[in-house]
Amino acid sequence: MKFVPKEADGAVNISKTHPLAEMAWLGGGLFLLAALVYLGLTLLTGWIVHHLPVDAEVWIGKEILQQEPGIPSPPLKKRLDALVECLPQGSPLKRYDFSVRLIESDTVNAVALPGGTIVVFSGLLKEVASENELSMILAHELGHFAHRDHLKRLGKGIILGAASWLLFKNSSQPFLFTFVSGLDARYSQSQEEDADMWGLHLLYRRYGHVGGSVDFFARLLKKKRQGRLAYLFASHPHPQKRIERLVAAAREQKYPVKAVEPLGSDIQNLLEDLNRE
Template sequence: MKYQGGLPEHNDNISHEHPLKDFLLILLALSLAVLAGIWVAGLLVDRVVDDISPETKARLTRLLAPPLPPARKDAAAREAWLQSQVDALRQCAGIAGPVNVRLVASPQANAVVLPGGTVMVYAGLLEQVKSENGLAFVLAHELSHLVHRDHLRAIGRSLVVIAAATVLTGDGSWAAGVLAPAQHLGETRHSRERESLADARALRILQCRYGHVGGATEFFEALRKQDGDAPALGAFTHYLASHPSMAARIEALQLAMRQAGLRSDQVRPLSLPR
C-alpha cells in the first residue's frame, strides 16, 4: 500500500480562522488592555497629585515653570492693575505664594495660567468683558487651576501615555502619537470635569472678593453671542471638546448659584488704566 501523508482532521495547534482575523482580534484585545491600563494609571496620577505635600508641589511647579515672559513697558500700567486684581483674588483663593501677571498683545479673548504661577492675560479679553467682575471671574478660574494642581495632573497623564508606548514598543516617540487620539477621547472628559470644577471654585472666589457673584457668566455669554455653540454638530463634537460648551457652562454656573443661595448684584464697570 502506498503511503499518503496528511494532517489530522482535528489539531488544536492549527487555527482554522483567517490569520488576518486572528491578528485583528489580538490587536483589539491588546489595545483595550493598554487603554484600560492608561485609564487606571490616570486615576492613580490624580490620587498622587492630591496627596503630595504643598512643599513637594511647590518644588515640582518651580521645576516645570517656563521662564517668566518679560514685562511690556507699553502696558506697564495695565499689567500693574491686573496684578492688583489677581493679588486680591489670590487671597480669596487661599494661594499663599506669589502669582505673576503678564499681558499678551493678542486679539484672542483668553487667559491661561502656567506652571509656577504666571497668569497670561490676552489683550482681547479686556475688550470682550465689560465689567471688573466679569474679568475677575476669568482670572479666578485660572487661579482655581493652580489650587487644583491641574498642571501636574495633565503632565502626569501625558507621561503615562509616553511610558505605555515605550513599554510596548521600546520607542515611545511614534507609538505615543498612535495612542494619543484614542487617549484624547478619555482625556477630554477629564479636562471638562477639571474645567467645571475650576468654574465652581471661581464662583466662591468671586463671592469672597465682591460679596456677590454678579458677572460670573458675562464672558461665556459674550462668547456664545459671538460664536454660538454650533448645536448642529451634536453630542459627538461635545465629547471631543476639552472644554464644556458656553451654554453648558452658563447653565452649570446658574444652577450652582441657585443651589448655594448666591446672589448677583450690581457689577463694577471695567475701568482700565491707559
C-alpha cells in the first residue's frame, strides 16, 4: 500500500449554520415560549380574578395593608357610604364591606385594594375643592372594584414577580417591571377611563347632576403642564383626554351640570390637621 499525502478536509466535522442565525432561532423560540407562558398566565389570572371569593380578597387586602396600614378616615367613609347607598339593587359591590384609609404622602393618587379598601393619599385630598369632586374620586375607585381592576393588577404583579424571580433570582427587577408596565400602560389607561365612566354614572345617581366631575382633572392640568408624550407610557391617561371623554359622556347621557357643594366642615378640619403636620 502506497501512502499518498493528501490534505485533510476538516470541514466535515463542522456544521455550516452561522452561529448568529442559530442564536436567533433558539433565542427567538425561547422568547416565543416565554410570551406564550405569559399570555397563558394572563388568561389564567383573568379567570381567577372573576371567580375569586370576597373572603379571599379580604385576606389579600389585609396582607397588603400590613406593609402600609394608614389610618381609617371616618369623614371619607361617610362620603363613600353615601355613594354605596346610591348603587342599584343587586349590584355585586353590595357584597363588599368598604373602608377608606388615609395615608400621608405627597402622591396625588388613590388606590383600590383587594377586599374593599380604598386608600387615599393625603396629597390627593389636599387638591380636592368640593364635595362633588371628592365623590367623583371615590366613585372612580368604586369603578375599579366594579371592573375588578384591583385584582387584575395584583395578578399581573404576581406573574411579573414570579417571572423576575425565575430569571434573575431577584424579586424587584426594575428593568423588567418598567418594560412590561410600559407594555401594559395602554391597558391600564383604558381601565382608568372605564372607571371614570363608571364613576360619572354613580355621581349622577348620587347628586342628580355631574357638576364637579372634571374639576379635579382641570386643576391637575393647570398645575402640571406635561405634554401628551409623557403620558404615552403612564398608568393614567392625560387629564385633558379624561376631561374630554367625561364631558362627551355627560352630554350623551344628557346629565345636567349644576353648582357644586363646598367641602363639609369635617373634611376641612381634616385638611387643616394635615397641613399643620
